[in-house]
Amino acid sequence: MTPARAAFGLFLAFLVAAPFALPEFYVTLMNYIGLAALVTLGLVLLTGVAGLMSFGQQAFVGIGAYATGVLTTVYAVSPWLSLPAGLALTGLAALGIGAITVRLSGHYLPISTIAWGIALYFVFGNLEILGRYNGLQGVPPITVGGWTVDSGRDSYVLIWVATLAALVAARNLLDSRSGRAVRALRFRGTMAESFGVDTARLKLVVFLYAALLAALSGWLYAHFLRFVSPGPFNVNAGIEYLFMAVVGGASSVWGAVVGASVLTMLKEWLKDILPALFEQSGNYEVIVFGVLMVALLHRTSAGLMPAFARLVPTSRREARPREAAPLARRERPRAGEPLLDVRAAHKQFGGLVAVSHLSFDMKSGEILGLIGPNGAGKSTMFNLITGVLAADDGEILFRGERIDRLPSRDIARRGIGRTFQHVNLVGAMSVLENVAIGAHLRGRHGSVASILRLDRAEEARLRAEAARQVERAGLGEHLLDAAGSLPLGQQRLVEIARALAADPVLLLLDEPAAGLRYREKQALAALLRGLREEGISILLVEHDMDFVMGLVDRLVVMDFGEKLAEGLPQEIQRNPAVIEAYLGGIE
Amino acid sequence: MTAEIVAWLAQDGITNGAIYALLALALLLVFTVTRVIFVPQGEFIAYAALSLALMESGRVPGTIYILLAGGALAAAMETARAVRERALARLPRILALYVVLPAAVAGAVWWAVPRNLAQWVQILLVLAMVVPLGPIMYRVAYQPLASASVLVLFIVSMAVHYVLMGLSLVFFGGEGLRSRPFSEGQFQLGVLNVSAQSLWVVAASLVLIAALWFLFERTIYGKALRATAVNRVGARLVGIPTNLMGQLSFLLAAFIGAVSGILISPITTLYYDTGFIIGLKGFVGAILGGMVSYPLAAVGALAVGLLESFASFWASAYKESIVFTLIIPVLVWLSLRSHHVEEEEEK
Numbered sequence: 001m002t003p004a005r006a007a008f009g010l011f012l013a014f015l016v017a018a019p020f021a022l023p024e025f026y027v028t029l030m031n032y033i034g035l036a037a038l039v040t041l042g043l044v045l046l047t048g049v050a051g052l053m054s055f056g057q058q059a060f061v062g063i064g065a066y067a068t069g070v071l072t073t074v075y076a077v078s079p080w081l082s083l084p085a086g087l088a089l090t091g092l093a094a095l096g097i098g099a100i101t102v103r104l105s106g107h108y109l110p111i112s113t114i115a116w117g118i119a120l121y122f123v124f125g126n127l128e129i130l131g132r133y134n135g136l137q138g139v140p141p142i143t144v145g146g147w148t149v150d151s152g153r154d155s156y157v158l159i160w161v162a163t164l165a166a167l168v169a170a171r172n173l174l175d176s177r178s179g180r181a182v183r184a185l186r187f188r189g190t191m192a193e194s195f196g197v198d199t200a201r202l203k204l205v206v207f208l209y210a211a212l213l214a215a216l217s218g219w220l221y222a223h224f225l226r227f228v229s230p231g232p233f234n235v236n237a238g239i240e241y242l243f244m245a246v247v248g249g250a251s252s253v254w255g256a257v258v259g260a261s262v263l264t265m266l267k268e269w270l271k272d273i274l275p276a277l278f279e280q281s282g283n284y285e286v287i288v289f290g291v292l293m294v295a296l297l298h299r300t301s302a303g304l305m306p307a308f309a310r311l312v313p314t315s316r317r318e319a320r321p322r323e324a325a326p327l328a329r330r331e332r333p334r335a336g337e338p339l340l341d342v343r344a345a346h347k348q349f350g351g352l353v354a355v356s357h358l359s360f361d362m363k364s365g366e367i368l369g370l371i372g373p374n375g376a377g378k379s380t381m382f383n384l385i386t387g388v389l390a391a392d393d394g395e396i397l398f399r400g401e402r403i404d405r406l407p408s409r410d411i412a413r414r415g416i417g418r419t420f421q422h423v424n425l426v427g428a429m430s431v432l433e434n435v436a437i438g439a440h441l442r443g444r445h446g447s448v449a450s451i452l453r454l455d456r457a458e459e460a461r462l463r464a465e466a467a468r469q470v471e472r473a474g475l476g477e478h479l480l481d482a483a484g485s486l487p488l489g490q491q492r493l494v495e496i497a498r499a500l501a502a503d504p505v506l507l508l509l510d511e512p513a514a515g516l517r518y519r520e521k522q523a524l525a526a527l528l529r530g531l532r533e534e535g536i537s538i539l540l541v542e543h544d545m546d547f548v549m550g551l552v553d554r555l556v557v558m559d560f561g562e563k564l565a566e567g568l569p570q571e572i573q574r575n576p577a578v579i580e581a582y583l584g585g586i587e
Numbered sequence: 588m589t590a591e592i593v594a595w596l597a598q599d600g601i602t603n604g605a606i607y608a609l610l611a612l613a614l615l616l617v618f619t620v621t622r623v624i625f626v627p628q629g630e631f632i633a634y635a636a637l638s639l640a641l642m643e644s645g646r647v648p649g650t651i652y653i654l655l656a657g658g659a660l661a662a663a664m665e666t667a668r669a670v671r672e673r674a675l676a677r678l679p680r681i682l683a684l685y686v687v688l689p690a691a692v693a694g695a696v697w698w699a700v701p702r703n704l705a706q707w708v709q710i711l712l713v714l715a716m717v718v719p720l721g722p723i724m725y726r727v728a729y730q731p732l733a734s735a736s737v738l739v740l741f742i743v744s745m746a747v748h749y750v751l752m753g754l755s756l757v758f759f760g761g762e763g764l765r766s767r768p769f770s771e772g773q774f775q776l777g778v779l780n781v782s783a784q785s786l787w788v789v790a791a792s793l794v795l796i797a798a799l800w801f802l803f804e805r806t807i808y809g810k811a812l813r814a815t816a817v818n819r820v821g822a823r824l825v826g827i828p829t830n831l832m833g834q835l836s837f838l839l840a841a842f843i844g845a846v847s848g849i850l851i852s853p854i855t856t857l858y859y860d861t862g863f864i865i866g867l868k869g870f871v872g873a874i875l876g877g878m879v880s881y882p883l884a885a886v887g888a889l890a891v892g893l894l895e896s897f898a899s900f901w902a903s904a905y906k907e908s909i910v911f912t913l914i915i916p917v918l919v920w921l922s923l924r925s926h927h928v929e930e931e932e933e934k
Binding site (some may be wrong): 047053100101111112114115116118119120122123126239242243246247250283284285286287289290291293294297298301 | 728731732735736737738739741742743745746747748749750751752753754756757867870871874908909911912914915918919
């Protein structure tokens with residue numbers, strides 16, 4: 001048993017013992033902790049992991065609570081029917097709000113969450129059927145079989161079973177094909193799209209999951225308190241959930257429990273002791289609370305969970321993947337078939353022409369070098385081919401099909417894999433997981449399947465495939481290291497392994513040899529030749545001329561966005577225009 | 588709805604909108620320079636307005652204690668750093684800035700209150716009390732976290748807001764206060780009765796906006812602020828002290844907040860916690876300006892003021908709902924329009 005499992009076991013033992021050992025008051029407190037942890041957990045995924053800041057979670061708690069409140073008191077519906085009804089209503093609301101707002105970028109998202117949060121609060125407080133600001137009285141208790149959940153201790157069971165289930169679900173989700181993509185959303189959206197992830201849809205999925213957790217918390221809350229009023233669903237509540245996420249540590253699912261516990265207990269404790277300290281009445285809790293929060297964040301701006309994790313010497317390393325049946329591979333075009341055809345592609349940024357009506361083509365089985373001085377437009381050309389940027393003019397054909405109007409995830413689906421000039425890895429994830437993102441399109445199980453762990457067989461094959469590619473790139477000993485901890489040259493090799501995991505027909509490499517030592521360069525050249533033998537074509541941008549000349553079949557030289565020359569390496573080396581571009585003219 | 592009501596609502600909306608515009612500018616300034624979403628902006632409004640009202644009624648506002656305590660805290664942190672870095676030569680400057688100056692202001696307020704001086708003197712004293720709280724706040728709460736994420740900085744902002752709001756209740760009490768108008772006049776403009784105070788608000792906002800424009804376009808400090816806003820690391824590399832810029836942006840924001848509070852306190856009854864929602868609407872204005880453009884932020888804030896004024900006429904209970912819901916379509920439109928720009932930044 002690993003220490004992490006032991007810590008988890010201890011936590012479970014505490015949860016089981018708590019309702020027997022603790023006085024009523026603390027059981028109630030634990031109930032509030034569980035309810036808050038559910039909402040905060042959604043926020044950890046949404047804000048901490050996927051990077052979408054939301055101030056609006058309390059609104060979804062409110063929808064869940066009011067849905068069951070109205071259905072059970074006004075229409076006398078069973079709570080077990082009002083739960084799915086509330087979840088469905090919340091889901092619809094979240095899909096509606098999310099479809100509009102999740103695609104908002106930057107600061108538009110947080111402000112719009114404040115906006116709908118405030119708007120819904122006033123709707124709750126002003127609708128006749130919701131009892132206006134007086135709220136709804138007499139919400140019935142939940143019954144399970146013959147058991148009526150009407151005491152704090154009964155509710156405890158229900159609340160913590162739900163919370164634990166949600167924690168396990170969140171952990172399962174993060175540790176899967178979808179989870180890897182979610183973890184790439186925050187800083188690496190362009191990269192994820194380049195490997196076939198529909199980031200907009202995935203953001204919506206995370207948003208929906210967070211909203212449903214909030215609604216579940218609302219349902220439990222309504223039947224635990226037996227009363228619903230607008231007060232707990234105002235903007236301050238939403239901000240409090242954010243506090244919990246940040247204080248607990250927004251990058252870990254357990255941070256939700258830590259944050260919810262610390263904040264709930266702290267507030268209760270302050271309410272208890274402060275009136276005794278200050279004779280004069282006043283809102284001293286908020287002052288002390290605020291001071292403590294600032295002091296805490298000064299000490300640990302990543303939240304408490306990382307500090308807790310250091311206390312438990314966890315077996316930080318994930319397991320090495322086992323052998324598994326290899327994934328299906330794409331059929332490859334025969335050598336010599338036309339592969340890529342760039343026709344007069346043009347891209348302009350304001351007044352700067354990055355690529356100027358450039359044309360070239362590539363045959364299958366070829367290694368084509370794209371060279372030119374800095375700023376010649378090589379990386380822009382890569383971005384045009386992979387759909388990261390849209391061409392202003394011209395056509396790009398891949399195996400006879402136009403791809404220049406497709407989003408990059410659809411281009412990836414057709415068998416184009418790429419690396420990035422500026423290394424584009426998720427630094428906190430292991431090398432293995434980063435490479436597994438490359439194989440995203442070779443799996444098909446989605447978020448729900450991974451929450452239920454129905455994806456394990458496929459997941460094993462994806463991880464085994466990723467491990468094979470890491471091995472192949474010569475990084476076997478770093479398989480489980482955090483990608484961000486490797487030196488830059490090796491991070492570039494991780495990029496190549498990730499592109500290979502996509503099983504590409506055409507591989508686009510942007511300066512793969514930069515930062516590598518002599519021997520590593522030789523190994524890389526050998527790897528690329530091996531790929532050519534396998535029928536993978538390679539388009540290569542590189543500045544190291546020894547490396548390029550010894551490897552490529554043909555060269556295209558760019559300068560100021562235009563094609564300067566094209567031909568065999570020996571011809572290019574003698575071409576006066578190329579020599580002038582690189583070395584300057586001879587007087 | 589008659590033309591008269593429209594004109595009256597418009598006047599109300601423009602007056603409030605002018606205040607929101609000022610706040611939007613301050614929020615934008617602080618955000619671009621420090622990445623802090625400046626929630627405590629609302630407290631500067633409340634502190635200034637309530638301090639002025641208290642002084643007019645002959646009481647010493649508790650703001651001076653906050654100033655003294657905050658100054659002492661900042662002095663302690665600076666001294667600790669100076670000792671750690673073995674730079675004791677800094678001590679006199681630290682003492683002068685964070686201890687002597689606040690003490691002098693507190694003394695002046697103490698002396699002035701029972702003498703019931705002219706309103707403009709009292710306003711100057713209020714500014715002297717409230718504005719230094721800005722840089723002190725930056726030094727104490729934000730500077731140690733200058734490189735943290737926007738989310739963490741926001742949480743710090745909320746915590747600071749809680750502290751200041753709690754102190755506000757302690758020192759100003761729960762009752763609403765108003766200060767005397769600068770001038771009592773009313774005059775007729777067509778069908779409209781324009782109050783002189785509204786004109787003061789609009790005029791002062793315009794002057795301040797012009798002054799800010801001058802600062803950013805024509806002075807070296809303004810340019811240094813802009814440089815820090817565009818690229819923090821780059822600014823540091825060319826020798827701009829980014830911590831000082833952070834303090835400067837907080838100083839300006841505190842000044843703008845305090846002036847806003849002084850301007851509106853004769854027209855609106857302010858409570859210890861009113862500042863927050865006023866600040867929030869300024870924030871919405873700033874967002875409508877895309878968090879980057881000053882003129883757009885001002886226009887956005889004006890729109891918020893007008894929208895609020897008309898919404899409160901038609902459906903006063905849903906006023907806030909309407910203001911905040913109607914913003915969503917605007918946000919969507921802005922986001923769609925700016926899509927390709929953000930794509931390039933994402934690298």
